[in-house]
Amino acid sequence: MLFNSYPFIFLFLPIALIGYFALGRLGHLAPVVWLALASLAFYAASGWPFVALLLASIAFNYLIGWLLVARRLSGHLRLIVLTAGVSGDLIVLGYFKYAGFLAANLNSLFATGLTVNVLLPVGISFYTFTQIAFLVDAYRGHVARYALPHYALFVTYFPHLIAGPILHHKDMIPQFEAVESKSPNPHLILCGLMIFAIGLFKKTGLADGIQPLVALAFGPNTPSFDQAWIGALAYTFQLYFDFSGYSDMAIGISLMFGIFLPLNFNSPYKATSIIDFWRRWHMTLSQFLRNYLYIPLGGNRHGHVMRYVNLMITMALGGLWHGAAWTFVAWGALHGLYLCINHAWTYFVPAVAPRFARAANIAALIVTFLAVVLAWVFFRADNIASALSILTRMTDPTQIVFSRGEMADAVFVLIYAAIAWFAPNTQAIMGYDHANRTVGETLGAWSKRPAFLYVSAAVLAFGILGIQQHSEFIYFRF
Structure with a gap:
């Protein structure tokens, strides 16, 4: 179900x-x-x-x-x-x-x-x-x-x-x-309903809405340079809103019963490093891998080399946890390599001067996001050869089409990027605080007004109207 x-x-x-x-x-x-x-x-x-x-x-x-x-x-x-x-x-x-x-x-x-x-x-x-x-x-x-x-x-x-x-x-x-x-608890039930409605809209309106563009890169035909990028970015945002939507819906449903679930998703594409990304993406899995695999392996207690070895083992096994395929192992190993580079960078490279901090953060966000996009190609591809073929196309600007249709698709992807980067996330909107067992504090008196109920009903209605077919969550079979 x-x-x-x-x-x-x-x-x-x-x-x-x-x-x-x-x-x-x-x-x-x-x-x-x-x-x-x-x-x-x-x-x-x-x-x-x-x-x-x-x-x-x-x-x-x-x-x-x-x-x-x-x-x-x-x-x-x-x-x-x-x-x-x-x-x-x-x-x-x-x-x-x-x-x-x-x-x-x-x-x-x-x-x-x-x-x-x-x-x-x-x-x-x-x-x-x-x-x-x-x-x-x-x-x-x-x-x-x-x-x-x-x-x-x-x-x-x-x-x-x-x-x-x-x-x-x-x-x-x-x-x-x-x-x-x-x-x-009427307050928890109403806030839970609103969070559920936001998550449902993310799934049926946003994730399912961009899914057709994924085939540009991962379909049966060999993509051009622009098609490979549009398809890879489309999958990047499909997975984002699919998993974010599920996480919101799970929290919202649980709130209706008066139970607070831990956060599992916190705007990961706003991360300015891979370390930061894994503090925001599938947060409970990251905590499990750290507490029950990385630290028992030795963590960072035995020098830099063993720290990097432990990171690679942890992330490769974390990738294998997602699915029984070499593509998932490659995805996990690639993130392990990213983490090793990230930790080495923070250790050996001096901190940026304060006057350059804003520019450095923007550059770090872009580099982190592009690294994540490239890794998602392995996550989504049917096999290693297919992933390498798509990545090859993404690095070959001589193979470009960029017709009117691709231009419209690119604009569509940019809208999703703007939502992911600039819109507040659900827990910020709703004031969801798992640690202190509170929700709705940021809404103030507005949460007690009829307008809040009307807005919740409208968002829920849009999400329900988007239910058109059997559409599993991407993490459903993991």
């Missing part, structure tokens, strides 16, 4: 909200169970054959977590239990996500005839990483003992389940345990 669909907006979400708040009068556990069951129903609509796998994953990880938290195990036994838990998660993820990729590469290298046809369960990367973080924290002694219904809801919570953010137990489970979150 998709957020940008009529069944979700007009059937599932209202029923889930009504049941949640109606059961809230019976105590804090009944609405938790209801919301967990609703989340399973939501998941079943997207991939019902894998509900049993999701439930088995929850039971397995809860048991491992219970052994690490509730049982007084020796240090050696604790490490064995953690290793078993994380290994079990990775084996399941590896089988469903990478078995076909491994077989294809073995066939290519050794001319074997391996055939693997495995359907990828929806959201398996997200709920697996969420639970791995839980187990590692349990081993480190950072986890309290949680009831099974709260843990199950933490894993299955439907606003995050299919495309993130990657949730953290310390942030989410206390909110599920709080009694006051089970009664309807």
Whole structure:
């Protein structure tokens, strides 16, 4: 089931909200169970054959977590239990996500005839990483003992389940345990509806609207110089508004239930460095990779060379997390190289004089953006050869057409660029503060006026009118 669909907006979400708040009068556990069951129903609509796998994953990880938290195990036994838990998660993820990729590469290298046809369960990367973080924290002694219904809801919570953010137990489970979150809050419901409406419009109006231009670079025909750039930029902004839209919709839906989700997207194309970009793009994945991969590998504790090695390993594996293809590995490795260059630059190159700071920031923003665009070519291309072909066209201005149609397309792309660079993002408009659990503070008294409701309804209507066909989020299958 998709957020940008009529069944979700007009059937599932209202029923889930009504049941949640109606059961809230019976105590804090009944609405938790209801919301967990609703989340399973939501998941079943997207991939019902894998509900049993999701439930088995929850039971397995809860048991491992219970052994690490509730049982007084020796240090050696604790490490064995953690290793078993994380290994079990990775084996399941590896089988469903990478078995076909491994077989294809073995066939290519050794001319074997391996055939693997495995359907990828929806959201398996997200709920697996969420639970791995839980187990590692349990081993480190950072986890309290949680009831099974709260843990199950933490894993299955439907606003995050299919495309993130990657949730953290310390942030989410206390909110599920709080009694006051089970009664309807008109302010949170209205602000959540507005954020959801903005996200829906980003998806159906902006992301889906520019999607046809992507084929100029990534279609069956060899692009010209201008077509390659227009197509690559179109995909850059399609992915931006698609992921931004999903992130907004997830936050908005969760707010209606009185639950604050962590930010996962913060105007990444306004970044002035690749380091800054990864603090803004898929923020919860960046935090996971830093806390549970980069730092355990050694981080920056063993000198510059090992820091760069750890960055490359982390980002290459982060790329592979996105999909079982060498294009994703190349994309991750390229960002790892970018990060190495960025860290070396900040260490070895003197700071810019204050009088040149503004010009330097503008130059840094442009360079960062172009580096990100070039990397997205690998992310979107069907294979490495296709990506290299497109990049070759993008560096060959002798192959230029720039007809009237391309000129109109270029103007269209520039409008998207202006929105991404100069418009305030949703959290700035709505005053969403996850850390302090507040929203709508920037709106002041206007949020209490009927006009706010009218504007919310208008934005929501535009988003709903844009729903014309089945259009999955790009991160839906990661």
